[in-house]
Amino acid sequence: MASTPDLDKKLKPIYDVMEVGNYREGIQLCNKALKKQPDLHIAKALKALALERSGKMNEALLLCEELQWAKPTDESTLRTLSMVYRSAGKYEPMIKLYANASKANPMNENLATQWFMSLARMLDFKGQQMVALQLNKNFKKTNYMFWAIMSITLQGQNVPANQPNVMYRLAEGMMSKLNAEGKVQTIEELQLYLIVLLGQKDRYADALALLEGDIGKKTKAIENVELRHLRIELLIKTGRWQDARDATKQILQNVNSDDWRTIIQYFDTIFLPVQDADLKDSDNLAEARAFTTEQVQNETKNPKRGPFLAQIELEKRVQEKIGDNKAKMLDLLVAYVDKFGSKTCCFEDLSGYIANLCSEDASEFCQRLRENHGEKSGTVKEICIQINIVRFERFTGQHSKFSSTQSMALVNKFWKLYEDALPFGKDLEQTERQYGDDYSIMAAHLLIDIHKDTKSYFPLLSAVFILEHALDASKHNYQMKLVLIRVYELLGAFTCATGLYSTMGIKHVQHDTLSHFITDRASSFGLFDEALRQLYSAHEIYHSNEAETPEMILQAYKYSTFSKMQEFIEFQSRLENSLQKMIADREMIRLEFLKEDSVSRAVSWLQELEITNLKYDDQFAESRIDNRDTTVMLNWNPKDSPSVEALTRPASQLNRIWMTLFTLVPRILKHMAHLHPIDAEYEKLMAALEKLTTSDLSGALTEEEAKLAKILFHAAKAFQRLSVAIADHNSNSASKEEPAKTAAAVKEQLVAAGALLKRESVKSTGVLPWHTFHELTMTVETVAYLNVVNHCLQNLIATKAAKKATFKATGSVIQDFMAQCRQALQSVQTDITALRNVVRPDRIRSGLLYEICDGSAVDFIRSPSHQALIEEKTLKIGTSWMNSLINLQQESISRIV
Amino acid sequence: MSSLRQFKATDLFNFNAINLDSLTETYNISFYLSYLARWPDLFSVQCTPSETLMAYVMGKAEGTGLDWHGHVTAITVAPEYRRLGLAEGMMTLLEKVSEEPYDGYFVDLFVRRSNKVAIEMYKRFGYSIYRTVIEYYSGDTTEDAFDMRKPLKRDVDRQSVRENGETFRVEPHEVVF
Incomplete structure (x- = not known):
């Protein structure tokens, strides 16, 4: 059905x-x-597209399927179908459709290209290879040969480096033939050749020959930043020290004196050829000292940091290899601060070296900084130097020795310094940070230390007030926001945390790396809808990855950008197999389940739950990739102490054990909901759950989560016992059990579960920290699961037992357990009623607020000018608590069966 | 001290210190990857020795005839790493690549008329205003852009720059290549 004027006329109104x-x-x-x-x-294809665009995906896909049977061959139909399938995330059908069309029209280049692309979307490298070779045969374009070579290379990329790689050898053969014919011409084609060579063992010399040979010259490979770097790497690997050294020096002298990876390569040419024992009197060392000194001398106007750090790096290596170099190291480190101490990054530049110093040297370093710079804060530059000194002092452990009282004195000092720095920044743009901002952040870090020491929540409240106040003068300081989000979470104030998070403009790929700040254990605040909203909005990135990244891989083929192919595929895979994605998936299932507040709806929800992707096996768990960004948060804690990020987690970081638990829970419950007989699958799930409950989970799960695992294990055992007993009775099996024995066995399990369900009532100390909500929420959640279990136990007797009367005794055991579940919910309600009284605004004013201000050791809090802010923020926290309590109360009432 | 290298797709997992800054917009996957798929050598990044991303620049090559040039789409430096000359290093590289292999006549970039700090910085790097693009930036407040250019070797007669470029006013649709 080729395009004809007649057909075009017919279709135009539709397109319009x-x-x-x-x-x-x-x-x-x-x-x-x-x-x-x-x-x-x-x-028909356009109709499918119109249906898809109007949200009727299923109808659209049905039409597509009809069309598939008709084996269409015209390009516009195929293109339209492809659009529908793509938005459904289905790539497979298009392969067949294009294969078909292309075979029917072998000389249609576009159809064959589309066939290749449809395979590339699915990463079907073998299929790609075949089609690319056919494309080359039919249309005689070298480019298709490179597509084929790329496809072959991708098939070989997972072969370990020490094993013979048939695919790479094949690719190399094809490549060298093309090269001999003079057909390797662009830098990207050269890069592909290099990928093929360097993917094989010991091919450095060959790769180097290529780079330095005709093709390297023709493409001016040495002008390319990456290939220039690679060449030096290869010179080093092949022991051409002098060439390597000349090349690095040429770059450092003439192109970029600051380029750290070239500096490191320069040192490789110095240190690798010399035995450590011979280093001291070697020409190499003398040369390196002369060269680095010369480089430093060349930095006159607007000096770059690279050459100065190169000197430090050199002397550090000398200290490691020869020793007796400490004094020189210290001199250089101190001189570096004298020169670059006003740059924010000075701390980061040196922290690696400072971490290497022994504690006496580290103290001497800090002492000398103080001697040189005192406490001078009269200019912006001086303020910045002071902040760097303070960072070094914290990093070298000076704060760790302090008592709470000393830490508090330092908080007050930092606050004063922060305030003193404000006038210097009065002309800064709104988008810029105030010069003293890091004082306020460090004050918060100290307050977090005090909280950890004393377990009191008042230091955390102080941190909130200080940071909120500082944020007013530095509206976009995301570092303050990150600390605040975590502190609010520790304080149980989820809506305060989400409010801030929403101002940070976190989007797209950041949803994968940063959403853990807001979604980790978000279900524990009793605000299920809000937690779900956060999870769903973060989840968009994974759909985008499915829809967008394959198209980008095609773009890379289209522009023959072979150097990026493996990178794009890795990028796609890191999102697809993201640990955070899997955690979010599980958390969403939990919360979706909790949305069903009646037992019968919860049961049918479980029956409909799709579990094919709910994997928990070791291989699946271990192949998750952790993309979570935990390093973006500022941290000046000593290198052996936990980071601020780690210290401010409400509970241990979510991990694979957590994932296993929350995969087993819905899977076991789903089995029950179907009243399926006990089978190997159920036993496998139970074995996995048992393994979990018997291992040490203290670092992986909270006490309450570990309890949930145990409770569910007992409840599921009870289900198993009853299910088997009923089946035996129905079939009148020889091994059938006395009904009383069944009742006793079920009772034993349920009593054990019931005992674990009991908990002490929550005591309020004025603050409702994260853990309070976690405890209450987990109880509600556990009972929600147990309601399903009870429902299924009763249904087993009612619908599966041939003679219901046989299991009467078990029936009353279940009744007793249901009463215990009700009690558990009632105790939650009693607690909530008491807590709601505490967090009423009037109570907060007369209670918590009074306690915060009464005799506080924090100067900030004592200052009259901060009272309005303190009251406002405290009430806001109170409102968040109240929201959580009200929601949780409703959730628990609706679950009383 | 920073390593200046080409941007990798997987750097997107590590660019938060830069992109959390309010002046740096985070775009969808396709935006970054389509640049990488087409102009991998015009997308560079500066990182610390521990591979923390400090700054990046993304650019493209576009135009026809005498208008063939390198364009700076975005350049950004994380707050902690400003005033270290990182932007200059990245611009120099982008200009070099625009000359070789792209062989362009000039490099250009758009900047908000109000962004005096940036305009001064680009002037120091050798850029001059070529024209004013009327209300190029939309959003809460619309604002004019300056189209700033720096001639490359190939532009022997310096045809891509002019005096008083500010006074040449064009509509946004006129600057699409």
């Missing part, structure tokens, strides 16, 4: 209405066209 988004009319017009000509493929 679709273009302006009028899909309803589009569907009508397609129907009309199909009535006249039922086999008009393009009309």
Whole structure:
């Protein structure tokens, strides 16, 4: 059905209405066209597209399937179908469709290219290879040969480096033939050749020959930053020390004196050829000292840091290899601060070296900084130097020795310094940070230390007030926001945390790396809808990855950008197999389940739950990739102490054990909901759960989560016992159990579960920390699961037992357990009622607020000018607590069966 | 001290210190990857020895005839690493690549008319205003852009720059290549 003027005329009105988004009319017009000509493929495809665009995906896919049977071959129909399938995330069908069309029209280049692309979307490297070779055969374009070589290389990329790699050898053969014919011409083609060579063992010399040979010269490979770097790497690997050294020096002298990876390569050419024992009197060392000194001398106007750090790096290596170099190291480190101490990054530049010093040297370093710079804060530059000194002092452990009282004195000092720095920044743009901002952050870090020491929540409240106040003068300081989010979470104030998070403009790929700040154990705040909202919005990135990244891989083929292919595929895989994605998936299932507040709805929800992707096996768990960014948060804690990020987690970081638990829970419950007989699958799930409950979970799960695992294990054992007993009775099996024995066995399990369900009532100390909500929420959640279990136990007797009367005793055991579940919910309600009283605004004013201000050791809090802010923020925290309590109360009431 | 290298797709997992800054917009996957797929050598990053990303620049090559040039789409430096000359290093590299292999006549970039700090910085790097693009930036407040250019070797007669470029006013649709 090739395009004809007649057909174009027929289709134009359809395209016109679709273009302006009028899909309803589009569907009508397609129907009309199909009535006249039922086999008009393009009309059917356009109808499918219009259906998809109007949100009727299922109908659209049905039409697509019909068309698939008809094996359409015209490009516009295929293109339209491809659009529908792509938005459904289905790539497989297009392979067959294009294969078909291309085989029917072997000389249509576009169809064959599309066939290749449809395979590339699915990362079907072998299929790609075949089609690319065919493309080359039919259309004689070298480019298709490179597609084939790339496809072959990708098939070989997972072969370990020490094993013979058939694929790479094949790719190399094809490449060298093309090269001999002079057909390797662009830098990207050269890069592909290099990938093929360097993917094999010991091919450095060959790769180097290529880079330095004709093709390298022709493509001016040495001008390319990456290939220039690679060449030096290869010179080093092949022991051409002098060439390597000349090349690095040329770059450092003439191109970029600051380029750290070249500096490191320069040192490789110095240190690698010399035995440590011979180093001291070697020419190499003398040369390196002369060269680095010369480089430093060349930095006159606007000096770059690289050459100065190169000197430090050199002397550090000398200290490691020869020793007796400490004094020189210290001199250089101190001189570096004298020169670059006003740069924020000075701390980061040196922290690696300072971490290497012994504690006496580290103290001497800090002492000398103090001697040189005192406490001078009269200019912006001096303020910045002071902040760096303070960072070094914290990093070298000076704060760790302090008592709470001393730490508090330092908080007050930092606050004063922060305030003193403000006037210097009065002309800064709104988007910029105040010069003293890090004082306020460090004050918060100290307050977090005090909280950890004393377990009191008042230091955390002080941190909130200080940071909120500082944020007013530095509206976009995301470092303050990150600390605040975590502190609010520790304080149980989830809506305060989400409020801030929403101002940070976190989008797209950041959803994968940063959403853990807001979604980790977000279900524990009793605000299920809010937690779900956060999870769903973060989850968009994974859909984008499915929809967008394959298209980008195709772009890389289109532009022959072979150097990026493996990178793009790795990027796609890191999102697809992201640990955070899997955690979010599990958390969403938990919360979706909790949305069903009646038992019967919860049961049918479980029956419908799709579990094919709910994996928990070791291989699955271990192949998750952790993309979570935990290093973006500022940290000046000593290198052996936990980071601020780690210290401010409400509970241990979510991990694979957590994932296993929350995969087993819905899977076991789903089995029960179907009243399926006990089978190997159920036993496997139970074995996994048992393994979990018997291992040490202290670092992986909270006490409450570990309890949930145990409770569910007992409850599921009870289900197993009853299910087997009923089956035996129904079949009158010889091994059938006395009904009383069944009742006793079920009772034993349920009593054990019931005992674990009991808990002490929550005591309020004025603050409702994260743990309070976690405890209450987990009780509600556990009972929600147990309600399902009880329902299923009763249903087993009611619908599966041939004689219900046989299991009467078990029935009353279940009744008793249900009463215990009700009690558990009632105790939650009693606690909530008491807590709601404490967090009423009037109570907060007369209670918590009074306690915060009464005799506080924090100067900030004592200052009259901060009272309004303190009250406002405290009440806001109170409102968040109240929201959590009200929601949790409703959740628990609705679950009383 | 920083390593200046090409941007990798997987750097997107580590660019938060830069992109959490309010002036740096985070775009969808396709935006970054389509640049990488087409102009991998015009997308560079500066990182610390521990591979923390400090700054990046993304650019493209576009135009026809005498308008063939390198364009700076975005350049950004994380707050902690400003005033270290990182932007200059990245611009120099982008200009070099625009000359070789792209062989362009000039490099250009758009900047908000109000962003005096940036305009001064680009002037120091050798850029001059070529024209004013009227209300180029939309959003809460619309604002004019300056199209700033720096001629490359190939532009022997310096045809891509002019005096008083500010006074040449064009509409946004006129600056699409």
